[in-house]
Amino acid sequence: MLGRLGEGGQGVVYLARNGGGELVTVKMLRGGIAAGHRARSRFAKEADAAQQVSGRHTARVLDADMTGDRPYIVSEFVEGPSLQQVVAGRGPLAGPRLRKAALRTAAALAAIHRAGIVHRDFKPGNVLLGPDGAKVIDFGVARTADAAPLTTGPVGTPAYMAPEQIEDEPVGPPADVFAWGATMVFAATGRPPFGTGPSAAVMRRVTSRRPDLGDMEGPLRDLAARCLDKNPAARPTASQIVRALRAGQAPAQRPRPTRIPRYRWRMMVALGAVVAAGFVLGILV
The missing domain is CATH 1.10.510.10 (Transferase(Phosphotransferase) domain 1)
Known part of the structure; x- marks a missing residue:
């Protein structure tokens, strides 16, 4: 371990050097052995997701261990700012x-x-x-x-x-x-x-x-x-x-299927209820 790079919602990230002398990042689960099942599950899913992706434009996962007292993920170190x-x-x-x-x-x-x-x-x-x-x-x-x-x-x-x-x-x-x-x-x-x-x-x-x-x-x-x-x-x-x-150009326009977001459905239902109530009240009066 060479130093601390930062931390996120569920882990702390360190700069380290592996056995071959290469720089890597090590992300450790916050809380270690005391971390709850939910936190461990999320951390394991992060490692699994990252290991499934292959490509030159994502940081490669080199190693991971979810069974010990301090679950960790070792990834390629990308030397550069965000x-x-x-x-x-x-x-x-x-x-x-x-x-x-x-x-x-x-x-x-x-x-x-x-x-x-x-x-x-x-x-x-x-x-x-x-x-x-x-x-x-x-x-x-x-x-x-x-x-x-x-x-x-x-x-x-x-x-x-x-x-x-x-x-x-x-x-x-x-x-x-x-x-x-x-x-x-x-x-x-x-x-x-x-x-x-x-x-x-x-x-x-x-x-x-x-x-x-x-x-x-x-x-x-x-x-x-x-x-x-x-x-x-x-x-x-x-x-x-x-x-x-x-x-060097935008892709062809895709068809625009009708989609009404959930919050707009709620507004439409509420408006319909108001209109219906007014109609019934008008009949009664």
């Missing part, structure tokens, strides 16, 4: 740097989805810009696409959560695509498409307002707008994003 840090410290990306980051992160999501995994917390802080290009990290809230959720309520980072995540509806790969679109807006403009502030305010904007794409332009602007569609069925897939970026 996209969040780069944009905050040096300003938005532009030109080839932006296009490369967009392509590599989309390729990472495509690999994640091919493995049957949904990341569920794709954001600028989970994109590292290393010497070999952008790599996606942190599968802490990832799960298989067909698995039952481990937590109740929305999971993720509000500014990059899809409407279906906020509404606590079934979450699949389209939610990661929405987060990719929001992350690209941040990379290109320096701010997320639904602003900042209290979580409740940000989530309300995500579900009800159009995204602010700032001064983005060209095919990437069109692509980000498509990814930020409120309707998950209307968003392109990660593989379509990759092909579109390589071709």
Whole structure:
């Protein structure tokens, strides 16, 4: 162990050197032997999800142990700042740097989805810009696409959560695509498409307002707008994003199936009840 790199909701991350002299990261479950069954289960699922993904644009898992007093995951060390840090410290990306980051992160999501995994917390802080290009990290809230959720309520980072995540509806790969679109807006403009502030305010904007794409332009602007569609069925897939970026154009428009979010259904039912009550009251009077 060489030092502490940081910590998240369920683990502490250290910089270490393996037997071959290579730098690696070691994520240890917070609480160790005292951690509850739920925490251990989530940690094990993170390791399993990360090990299923293969690709040049995700940090590789090298080793993991869930049975000891201190469960841990050993991963490839990516030497470089996060996209969040780069944009905050040096300003938005532009030109080839932006296009490369967009392509590599989309390729990472495509690999994640091919493995049957949904990341569920794709954001600028989970994109590292290393010497070999952008790599996606942190599968802490990832799960298989067909698995039952481990937590109740929305999971993720509000500014990059899809409407279906906020509404606590079934979450699949389209939610990661929405987060990719929001992350690209941040990379290109320096701010997320639904602003900042209290979580409740940000989530309300995500579900009800159009995204602010700032001064983005060209095919990437069109692509980000498509990814930020409120309707998950209307968003392109990660593989379509990759092909579109390589071709330098937005993918063909997908059909827009009718989708009424759960909160709008509730509003419609409530309105219908009020109208019905007024009609009955009118008859009685």
